[in-house]
Amino acid sequence: MKEIDQQVRDSIKSIINKRVVAMKAGETSHDDLLGILLDSNYKEIKECGNNKFGLSIDEVIEECKLFYFAGQETTGNMLVWTMILLGQHLEWQTRARQEVLHIFRDKKPDIDGLSHLKVINTIFNEVLRLYSPAVLLRRQIHEETKLGVVAIFLFYIIWRISNWLWIEPKRIEKFLKDQGLKGTSYRFMYGDLKEMVRMMNEAKSKPMNLTHDIAFRVSPFFHKSLNTLGKSCFTWMETSHDDLLDILLDSNYKEIKEHGNCNFGLSIDEVIEECKLFYFAGQETTGNMLVWTMILLGLYSEWQTRARQEVLHVFGDKNPDIDGLSHLKVISIIFREVLRLYSPAILLRRLIHEKTKLGNLTLPAGTLVQINTFILHHDKDMWGEDVNEFKPKRFSKGVSRVTKGKATYLPFGGGPRICIGKNFAILEAKMALAMILQYFSFELSPSYSHAPHAMPTLQPQLGAHLIMHKI
Numbered sequence: 001m002k003e004i005d006q007q008v009r010d011s012i013k014s015i016i017n018k019r020v021v022a023m024k025a026g027e028t029s030h031d032d033l034l035g036i037l038l039d040s041n042y043k044e045i046k047e048c049g050n051n052k053f054g055l056s057i058d059e060v061i062e063e064c065k066l067f068y069f070a071g072q073e074t075t076g077n078m079l080v081w082t083m084i085l086l087g088q089h090l091e092w093q094t095r096a097r098q099e100v101l102h103i104f105r106d107k108k109p110d111i112d113g114l115s116h117l118k119v120i121n122t123i124f125n126e127v128l129r130l131y132s133p134a135v136l137l138r139r140q141i142h143e144e145t146k147l148g149v150v151a152i153f154l155f156y157i158i159w160r161i162s163n164w165l166w167i168e169p170k171r172i173e174k175f176l177k178d179q180g181l182k183g184t185s186y187r188f189m190y191g192d193l194k195e196m197v198r199m200m201n202e203a204k205s206k207p208m209n210l211t212h213d214i215a216f217r218v219s220p221f222f223h224k225s226l227n228t229l230g231k232s233c234f235t236w237m238e239t240s241h242d243d244l245l246d247i248l249l250d251s252n253y254k255e256i257k258e259h260g261n262c263n264f265g266l267s268i269d270e271v272i273e274e275c276k277l278f279y280f281a282g283q284e285t286t287g288n289m290l291v292w293t294m295i296l297l298g299l300y301s302e303w304q305t306r307a308r309q310e311v312l313h314v315f316g317d318k319n320p321d322i323d324g325l326s327h328l329k330v331i332s333i334i335f336r337e338v339l340r341l342y343s344p345a346i347l348l349r350r351l352i353h354e355k356t357k358l359g360n361l362t363l364p365a366g367t368l369v370q371i372n373t374f375i376l377h378h379d380k381d382m383w384g385e386d387v388n389e390f391k392p393k394r395f396s397k398g399v400s401r402v403t404k405g406k407a408t409y410l411p412f413g414g415g416p417r418i419c420i421g422k423n424f425a426i427l428e429a430k431m432a433l434a435m436i437l438q439y440f441s442f443e444l445s446p447s448y449s450h451a452p453h454a455m456p457t458l459q460p461q462l463g464a465h466l467i468m469h470k471i
């Protein structure tokens, strides 16, 4: 699916790029949908003076996909159902044919003539009534809203965030019931979703008789709810989870709402970039730190033993818990030393946006300042003669004692853009290492070849060959 989506995107993008180039060269072509879209978008951006206005290329692609899907699937299905019904009701097929032959004879249909096809129109209307391709219409209500005529169905979308999980849905349930609406009782976390899926799977498992009473098969849950709760009722849907993406979307939505327009907050593409950043920044780095820790503890078995003693002292054979993790002092200094010698992020960069004084230097805008963390961590002048030795003890009195207050130890960067996952990463790595130490001892395999390589985080290029022994 992903590949197909990428191919569709790439091919639309290349068409758009060609059109944009042509448009900039003055060749406006607005004789198709894409042309009209690009042309009006280009005008909006030009009018407002910057490309925060109008649609981004990705938004144009989404619009194209939407038009394709909304226009193709739906019309295609309507035609298919029409053929099935006309195959079943031959008298209507005959009437439709008579009308077509009367208007066009054996000529190709033209636009003018199409508007005279009354029989076919009524057939389509009836097909759309019985087999409407779009089975649901939805609007999410963002603020308390009065509905003159109550809609057929009200969904309350459950945002699974903190206390919204229970208190808020229950409040809404009462609010709706007080107005005389009947609905299902809110069920923790999933609302009616599980029941909906179960009924849908059951309905899907067998075909039905050739009748047009299809609602119970197409929408079994809603069909049953309407029968039992009445035509105006409400039910519960789950669209969201209490994960990072939801928190991001929720706070973004609030920001946009606060400012009253979507020039604030993140665009969908920026949200995607944030997700990629979190995945990459959080996964690769912590994973590599753990791998280097295993290699070094495989090499320095005395530190492995000390670390295991500490873990067994704090947790015994029980699963580590958050409170206990903060008591793992030996493991803390081991991690610090691993992060010094084998810092997963080897570079920090800052782009200077305006003329800036840095010590005795004045740097012009556009300068990229790069700190090579890795080189800094291996600098003899900063760390002393034993700089290249694995000596976790150097950190036993804290980091600033060793660095003497200088910014020479930067595994997580520094300043306002310091790694926001710093504490989480250490906690996560402590948890993993503590569990490994409880169950295994390990040593470096003779087949291990030392090949630290930055691609782009520092990792063992030829793998981390370890021999594990179950304790």
Ligand code: HEM
Pocket: 277, 278, 281, 282, 283, 285, 286, 289, 343, 344, 345, 348, 349, 410, 411, 412, 413, 414, 415, 416, 417, 418, 419, 420, 421, 422, 424, 425, 426
């Ligand atoms: C041992 C593990 C990790 C290391 C060594 C590490 C290192 C870094 C470094 C060096 C930076 C750049 C800081 C700067 O430019 O000053 C950074 C940024 C970042 N890290 Fe981490 N990181 C780790 C784990 C994590 C985890 C677990 C997460 C998320 C759960 C995370 C999320 C981020 C994010 C979002 C940024 C960008 C912050 C910004 O630009 O404002 N990192 N990390």
